Amino acid sequence: EYIENLEGLNVYSLAAALVYSSANQFQNAPIQMRTALSMVTDASDVLSVLLAGNHSVIAGRLVGAFRNIGRDLIADNILKGMQAADLKVQEEDPFVEKVQVSFGRRDVSPYVNRMRLMWAQMRESIIAHFPEQPHQTIDIETYMAEVEDKYVTDAYHSLSIEGYRVTRELIELVRSGSWQAEGSDESKRHLDAMAAKGYWNAFQEVKKAVLAVLEGRNAGDVLEQTHSDWYLALFGPSVAAGIIKQSDLAGYRTGPVYIRQSMHTPPGREAVRDMMPTLFDLLAEEENAAVRVVLGHFIFVYIHPYFDGNGRMGRFIMNLMMASGGYPWTIVPVTRRDEYMKALEAASVKQDIVPFTKFLASLI
Missing domain, CATH: 1.10.3290.10 (Fido-like domain)
Structure with a gap:
């Protein structure tokens, strides 16, 4: 359901890739993970994957990750969605440190955010x-x-x-x-x-x-x-x-x-x-x-x-x-x-x- 075909390759959708990324990935590749997070403009797709798998622990990690890059609205909407499904979420920031970079929600290029x-x-x-x-x-x-x-x-x-x-x-x-x-x-x-x-x-x-x-x-x-x-x-x-x-x-x-x-x-x-x-x-x-x-x-x-x-x-x-x-x-x-x-x-x-x-x- 979360697999897409991209030029002949089967790959996870962005939302699924974020959900299935381990906690270590946020620490070992912070630029790549923040770039991927910055491409998300709405909580819907990520929340759908989280709810389908009852991923409350992962939800807490992603809420903290989105808040780390200044996407508080997405973080809050994930929290509300999980709570509405009666799933308890413990928010945690998976990154080692916070980087002072502002991501406008209309930034369309992940390359710009990465830079x-x-x-x-x-x-x-x-x-x-x-x-x-x-x-x-x-x-x-x-x-x-x-x-x-x-x-x-x-x-x-x-x-x-x-x-x-x-x-x-x-x-x-x-x-x-x-x-x-x-x-x-x-x-x-x-x-x-x-x-x-x-x-x-x-x-x-x-x-x-x-x-x-x-x-x-x-x-x-x-x-x-x-x-x-x-x-x-x-x-x-x-x-x-x-x-x-x-x-x-x-x-x-x-x-x-x-x-x-x-x-x-x-x-x-x-x-x-x-x-x-x-x-x-x-x-x-x-x-x-x-x-x-x-x-x-x-x-x-x-x-x-x-x-x-x-x-x-x-x-x-x-x-x-x-x-x-x-x-x-x-x-x-x-x-x-x-x-x-x-x-x-x-x-x-x-x-x-x-x-x-x-x-x-x-x-x-």
């Missing part, structure tokens, strides 16, 4: 393991000059992390304007050269965003308004050279994407369109710069909104958020790529943000 839960759960660990925000006044001209000075090194490492075979000489040629695509058909069609050109173009757009943040604008708002410009700049040269299709510049991906050697499967295309505005909101609302730095980068690559370029975009976001807290422009070295990827994997799969926080902290 908010991850943010709330991870932020204290980040604050505990990341250097405090610098207190000295920033000289904007000096800061921007230092960013420019780091360009060649930054481009070399960021492109190399993604597997491009670039040299510092090529990057410098592109930067200086001495490299001309029109002068070499071979270079014009070369993927690595186009990546270097795109990185230079995107870097110019990111610098504009950094300057806006240093001048006092909200970093989350700036990111929302400019990130598409970064992406267009990053891949524009490859489109012009005929290496990728024009449609690839359209924006967020229109299909699934998979990450090599990762257990994490990024959310589907519909979820991306729900999650990205929420990411911008969370960044705009977040008061702690360290949290913006770490989660700005991590959540972006967790969503993986584009078919390509997510790593480079994520590191640009990291540095925009670095600027918002007065931290210096920071380079992830290709020599530490494995450590970097393992830390991201731990955050994505195990929701353990500490390794990634410590990794970024070690680079400052």
Whole structure:
């Protein structure tokens, strides 16, 4: 009765899955369980399963769980329904702690709720393991000059992390304007050269965003308004050279994407369109710069909104958020790529943000 067929698989309905989840599940996988609870908008389906099986003990657990996430009306209605059937219920909270996240009953995307839960759960660990925000006044001209000075090194490492075979000489040629695509058909069609050109173009757009943040604008708002410009700049040269299709510049991906050697499967295309505005909101609302730095980068690559370029975009976001807290422009070295990827994997799969926080902290 409570089994549904989903794309050829027999699965429990959401209500039945919640009822039949053990008490340990709430402690071992709190983000997943809170996400599932947040998808329930009315007590009816859950109450139906509880009453059919006379599950008074489980009812007490679910009442406590719903109250833990702020769904008091659902909790109260379960209690009333069980009491009307003359079943005694002892309310208990199965979670170890309460997370201060508000779930609107009209939130339709479980991915959005999951992301908010991850943010709330991870932020204290980040604050505990990341250097405090610098207190000295920033000289904007000096800061921007230092960013420019780091360009060649930054481009070399960021492109190399993604597997491009670039040299510092090529990057410098592109930067200086001495490299001309029109002068070499071979270079014009070369993927690595186009990546270097795109990185230079995107870097110019990111610098504009950094300057806006240093001048006092909200970093989350700036990111929302400019990130598409970064992406267009990053891949524009490859489109012009005929290496990728024009449609690839359209924006967020229109299909699934998979990450090599990762257990994490990024959310589907519909979820991306729900999650990205929420990411911008969370960044705009977040008061702690360290949290913006770490989660700005991590959540972006967790969503993986584009078919390509997510790593480079994520590191640009990291540095925009670095600027918002007065931290210096920071380079992830290709020599530490494995450590970097393992830390991201731990955050994505195990929701353990500490390794990634410590990794970024070690680079400052």
